[in-house]
Amino acid sequence: MHITEILFWILTALALFSALMVVSSDNPVHSVLWLILVFMAITGHYILMNAQFLAIVNMIVYAGAIMVLFLFVIMFMNLNKDSEPQKSVWLRLAAVVSGGSLLLILVAALKDNGGYINSMKGEGSIGLIKNLGNTLFTEYVVPFEISSILFLSAMVGAVVLGKKESSTPAA
């Protein structure tokens, strides 16, 4: 077994286990922390696939900024205790069964695939910032600019939503 394969299996196991923990842990703060772990594992996978730029972005934006935002909101609203009422057992069973069936059916649909991935020496420049940046600012400059507008509107939306209503009394 090559070192790459070993790493692949370790990261996979970590990702799956952490994901399960995200779903099953009672405390939201724990969920967030487990989710950060999932993202780290996924970052590892990106590195294995020679997608360095995405790995870094994933780490910084997702595991860093977004998860901190989650954590902040949870702390802010003081939700870290286990106050969540449980759904009924039957509903949860139904949920697990349907999720499992979805997995099964998707695997059945996609399994006949002969592609493979190997790590060769000298290849893999596409995942580097130079190549991605070139393409992003030439071919994809319009979507890039549009996404900046999206950010702007998201910002405005967040401010508008988060503002305390002063004129109308709270419902």
Add this chain to the structure above:
Amino acid sequence: MSKFVFLIPLLPFVGFLINGLGRNFLSKTFTGIIGSGVLVASFVLSLLAFSQVSEPGFTVQVINLFDFIKVAGLNIPFAFQIDQLSSLFLLIITGIGSLIHIYSIAYMHEETPAHFARYFAYLNLFVFSMLLLVMGANFIVMFIGWEGVGLCSYLLIGYWFGNNSYNNAAKKAFIMNRIGDLGFLLAIFWMLSQFGSITYAEVFAKASTAPVTVLTGITILLFIGAMGKSAQIPLYTWLPDAMAGPTPVSALIHAATMVTAGIYMIARSNVLYSLAPTTQHLVAIVGIATALLAATIALKQNDIKKILAYSTVSQLGLMFMALGVGAYTGGVFHVMTHAFFKALLFLGAGSVIHAMHHEQDIMKMGGLRKKLPITHITFLIGCLAIAGLPPFSGFFSKDEILAAAHDMHPIYYALGVITSLMTAFYMFRLYFLTFSGTFRGTEAQAEHLHESPFSMTFPLIILALFSIAGGWVGIPAVFAENAHKLSAFLLPVLPERHQHHHFSHSMELMMMGAVVLLIVVMILIAAKKFASVKSSEEKQLSGLGKFLANKWYVDEFYDLVVVKPVSQLAAFLSRVVDQKIIDGLVNGVGKGVQFSARQLRWLQSGQTGSYVLIMTVSIILFFIFQLLWKA
């Protein structure tokens, strides 16, 4: 000439737009001036066109305005044709139209400004449509005008829409016209398929190539159209009812112009008719039968406008007989003279009705000679003209028709003479009952009797002059050679009647004299019987008189045979088919949707969890379905 011709119909249309759109804020003076002004302007243009047409060396002008319908190989241009026939009609329509517009200003002065403007808008629209009808260079443009005048007739008959019986009269006119229009439309389709074109020039050029049966079919269908518009048996009953409209409308539409559209159409397509002798016979027979029937009915009517209406139907019948026997010029000539004296008579009747405060029963009039001097004189001239005494215009046109009828068959001649005699009788019955003897109305009416204002008497005077002199353009050869100017003028469009027998001039003069003598006798009988009627009490009618007074019970017959079964069928359709079946279907769909919506409502629980669950299950089902499908 093509530079200004399009203005002739456009001006009334502009008047229609101004009066129609601005009716809520324009003053009566303004609408009156606009309404009449555009007509006078287009009359001047028509005069200009006429003078150019009558210059020697004039050839038919077709003015293409734009392509109206252009599909595959079919091209129907929106084109006007100016020739002798259309220019003559232009003069009649715009000239008499102008006079009647001016007359209307005074006649309708009691209306509110909005209704006054509505009246003038309709009237302008009517003139516009009528001008399209006569100016069109193909049957489609003619049909547009044809429909337009039908619509305006409907609108104007139902002008006082507060009165339901007027509305019914309007609907009756419209529906009867529609029956005729269907025939016209079918004829247009048939011509298109036969000749591949509906432009006059092309159709008439190719006419002789078509088989006689086809031509007969086309001409009969065209004639059915003419029957509806020009009130011939069996579609004539709408015209007397159309008198519900204001009197100037009756004068313009239901006497002088619109009802002669059928004559114009047949005269225009004389090439086709000359090639289909069967249809010609049919036209002549229907024409003379209508003339007789309407004349007998007119003998016993008491409503001043109804008498004039039946007289119109009768005169139209005479014109159709002229067309049927091949005397196209005679028919058109009579259209012209009839337009003068019938418009005069209607406007005179309007003046009387105006003075009598909307009393129309001649039994309640009498002795109006002193109170309404101008109306009296002009009305008398009109009566003399329609009765056909020389030298009034009616004499010449009627004489030409009778001569042509005699050429075809003496029976036509005899029936024509009988109609003329009856015409003289009932017209002078009307005249004497209205203007002679003593007044039989109420005291209040007697006090208010007055001559109409100048804007009403002015058109009367003009029309009276034309009723006298209008016939002088068609003096028969028996008096002077080459004096029939109208015939010479129309020769390029309307063929000369080929005469079977040539009478000696003395024979012709003798027959003419005999007819005139008989007419004078008729007038004297009428004078003796009706000049000094004292009471407005009607004699109890019996037998034939009652039969005639009730208009041969034709309306009742139509009611029984057509209207009742149709309304019963409609009631059946409305009660059973519409309410039960169609409403059932529609309501059933609604109820079904409501029911299924109630059943589906539990899905919309508002629980996001259940939405996601349903979504997931659906995705699974889709995939399973697809996998199974592939296998």
Add this chain to the structure above:
Amino acid sequence: MPIIPVNYYIFLSLALFAIGIVGVLTRRNAIIIFMCIELMLNAVNILLVAFSKMHHVAAYALDKTTTVGTEAQLFVFFIMVVAAAEVTVGLAIIVMLYRNIHSVDINFLNRLKH
């Protein structure tokens, strides 16, 4: 040279996705559900990168200068951008919700229909 079939990545991605679905279905805490959605988005990202790599490897064997697969990675980048925006607004909505009904239980969200 190590050879990893792309199927492995597909299975990993699908497993993460299914876990995300199960999370959305079982939990009632809006924030956790939100995190599960992030998890599903990341599962898709892995798949995209894996396919990008797979095509790149296949093309690289023929041409050493190929850039096949760049678009997929850019796509992942845009997904991240959109996710970030989405998280911003979503969290703002949750804060708003909490302020109004003092709970982040999505079962109370059905009050929106009243």
